[in-house]
Amino acid sequence: MLRSMLQIERTKLYGRKTLWIELALVAVITVLLFGLILLVQSLEEVPKAEREMIASLLTLPDGVKVSLALSSNQMLGGLLMIVLVSMVVAQEYTWQSYTLPVRAGIPRLTIVLSKFLMLLIPALLLAFTALGIGLIMSALVTLTVEGQIDVSQINIVDLLLSTLITAYSLLPYMALTFMIAVLTRSLAASLSVVAGYVFLVEGLVPPLLSLFGGTVAQIALLMPGQLANALLSATGQMNNMQIGTDAAPVALDGVDPAAAVIGIAAYTVIFLAVAALRFQKQDLTA
Amino acid sequence: MTSVLETQHLRKAFGDVLAVADVSLRVERGEVFGFLGPNGAGKTTTIGMILGLIHPTAGEIRLFGEPVTPQRTTPLRRVGSLFGAQATLIPYLSAYDHLKMTAQLYGGGSAKRITNLLDQVGLTTAAHRKTGQFSTGMKQRLGLAMALLHAPELLILDEPTNGMDPEGMREVRNLIRSLANRGTTVFLSSHLLHEIEQVADRVAILNRGQILAQDRVQTLLAGSSVVRLRVPNMDLAVASLRLLPGVKTVERNGTHLEVTGLPSATIAAHLIQDGIIPSEITTTQNDLEQVFLQVTHEAV
Missing domain, CATH: 3.40.50.300 (P-loop containing nucleotide triphosphate hydrolases)
Structure with missing residues (x-):
């Protein structure tokens, strides 16, 4: 039954224009970002040392990590997944299409599980699109700046691991969106609640708590977004994006990467469990 | 089964x-x-x-x-x-x-x-x-x-x-x-x-x-159709029909009796058994809509 449901969810997911628009958006914005940084780098007003630093940021292999960072949880990737998950989960309440598998005797838990498992594909597609475009763009920049590409500098395993971590970092927000969409049964509500949480709560609470220092500041590090950030910082993605910015002084390396992996998994399982429990009890005809 | x-x-x-x-x-x-x-x-x-x-x-x-x-x-x-x-x-x-x-x-x-x-x-x-x-x-x-x-x-x-x-x-x-x-x-x-x-x-x-x-649809239709009877002694017929199980209503309408609840054959057989011979029997067949209205009206 799970296999059949996964096939059905795949048909529904691939049929959505939103998925392909989002992937195109990641590609276009990555290209634009590289173009913009190159433009800044070429300005004569920028000191030589900074120009060299920017150039190193965009060339292989670090250039790919800039692209991956753009697709991570608290950047474009997080936002796009919140939109996609909200649509995938909430719209089916509007269409009453959850009734189709239920009427066919498919257990409700299988429906929830298959839907979330299939949503892992867009997360991976998003990260691998960022990897592909990042590779192309930084290869072009490397050729322009250095005149050649030193393939030995590219660590494929490291890049693949960074890509998978980028996708993994999206999980807690995906599961949170999934849960809110099930609880509210509304696209607008789930979009606004989760976007509000990500940009207001996750954006403001950690810097505020860090002012208190000690245990209080450590609590902030346990929030879903901060755990994902800690994991990304272990791969150097967050550090790349924060060069030259006034990033919040939260100790991203305050959480061990292994603990961050477990924490993200725990949040994902908890949010999904709440969604599954609620879905079990819902009246699907309303 | x-x-x-x-x-x-x-x-x-x-x-x-x-x-x-x-x-x-x-x-x-x-x-x-x-x-x-x-x-x-x-x-x-x-x-x-x-x-x-x-x-x-x-x-x-x-x-x-x-x-x-x-x-x-x-x-x-x-x-x-x-x-x-x-x-x-x-x-x-x-x-x-x-x-x-x-x-x-x-x-x-x-x-x-x-x-x-x-x-x-x-x-x-x-x-x-x-x-x-x-x-x-x-x-x-x-x-x-x-x-x-x-x-x-x-x-x-x-x-x-x-x-x-x-x-x-x-x-x-x-x-x-x-x-x-x-x-x-x-x-x-x-x-x-x-x-x-x-x-x-x-x-x-x-x-x-x-x-x-x-x-069954036929049973409901039969049960709600109106059987019109002309009988020699209306009082006797009314008393007899009110004792017949399944009869819902027995009403006088001028020279006729109007009975609902049973098919005409059952009503006629019962009257004949009691020695009352109807001189005229007609049935007004209801459709399901009338049955429905009658049933829901009775419930109200």
């Missing part, structure tokens, strides 16, 4: 609102069972509970003898259904996609069967169009095809002709009858009494969440 569908004292309350008060039904194999009721009577809520979409507040549902709850829906794999005011469809997928998905849901349904069903419901030319562009009638036709794809033993249809033109409605009626003739049990919910009268073997009349009547 086990009933195909059986509900026992089914009840559903949404907060303070009692949508279904007490519904006990029994649908036997191979019959077309009509489920009648005005809008808001609780038909869709009852079907929602049968299909595992709504949690009953109380009561029991059995399909093919097995209990069905929202947590235990396995018997529904033997059921095909068309549910809601319009067929449930995903607007950006085509008719063909929907049938392919349905085949995956039930674990069967070849490409040939899908093509045949599209042809049967008249959607061959629209097979690859997005269903968001479909009219209500086209959606219902596709919903019917989806319900029939896995050749179910029980077909539950909620207002199947909604949005269809007269030709489409006639085709659906013929389809229901032919399915029943081939052994498929059909549970047909509708507020179109004429439609039910033409295809159903038995009906249940639901109003305000309660079953008011449940019987």
Whole structure:
């Protein structure tokens, strides 16, 4: 039954224009970002040392990590997944299409599980699109700046691991969106609640708590977004994006990467469990 | 023999609102069972509970003898259904996609069967169009095809002709009858009494969440027809008929007696047995609409 449901969810997911628009958006914005940084780098007003630093940021292999960072949880990737998950989960309440598998005797838990498992594909597609475009763009920049590409500098395993971590970092927000969409049964509500949480709560609470220092500041590090950030910082993605910015002084390396992996998994399982429990009890005809 | 569908004292309350008060039904194999009721009577809520979409507040549902709850829906794999005011469809997928998905849901349904069903419901030319562009009638036709794809033993249809033109409605009626003739049990919910009268073997009349009547169509029609009699001694005839089980009303109307509740032959036989020979007997045959109005009026 799970296999059949996964096939059905795949048909529904691939049929959505939103998925392909989002992937195109990641590609276009990555290209634009590289173009913009190159433009800044070429300005004569920028000191030589900074120009060299920017150039190193965009060339292989670090250039790919800039692209991956753009697709991570608290950047474009997080936002796009919140939109996609909200649509995938909430719209089916509007269409009453959850009734189709239920009427066919498919257990409700299988429906929830298959839907979330299939949503892992867009997360991976998003990260691998960022990897592909990042590779192309930084290869072009490397050729322009250095005149050649030193393939030995590219660590494929490291890049693949960074890509998978980028996708993994999206999980807690995906599961949170999934849960809110099930609880509210509304696209607008789930979009606004989760976007509000990500940009207001996750954006403001950690810097505020860090002012208190000690245990209080450590609590902030346990929030879903901060755990994902800690994991990304272990791969150097967050550090790349924060060069030259006034990033919040939260100790991203305050959480061990292994603990961050477990924490993200725990949040994902908890949010999904709440969604599954609620879905079990819902009246699907309303 | 086990009933195909059986509900026992089914009840559903949404907060303070009692949508279904007490519904006990029994649908036997191979019959077309009509489920009648005005809008808001609780038909869709009852079907929602049968299909595992709504949690009953109380009561029991059995399909093919097995209990069905929202947590235990396995018997529904033997059921095909068309549910809601319009067929449930995903607007950006085509008719063909929907049938392919349905085949995956039930674990069967070849490409040939899908093509045949599209042809049967008249959607061959629209097979690859997005269903968001479909009219209500086209959606219902596709919903019917989806319900029939896995050749179910029980077909539950909620207002199947909604949005269809007269030709489409006639085709659906013929389809229901032919399915029943081939052994498929059909549970047909509708507020179109004429439609039910033409295809159903038995009906249940639901109003305000309660079953008011449940019987064979012919029995209900006979029970509500008015038998007009001219008898030599009206007082004696009235006294005699009031003692006859099954008689609902006996009223004087000028030179005639008007009796409801039993067929004319039964009434005449009873009077003759009591030595009263009617000189004239006529029957005014009601249709299901009049039966329905009479039953719901009596309940009020």
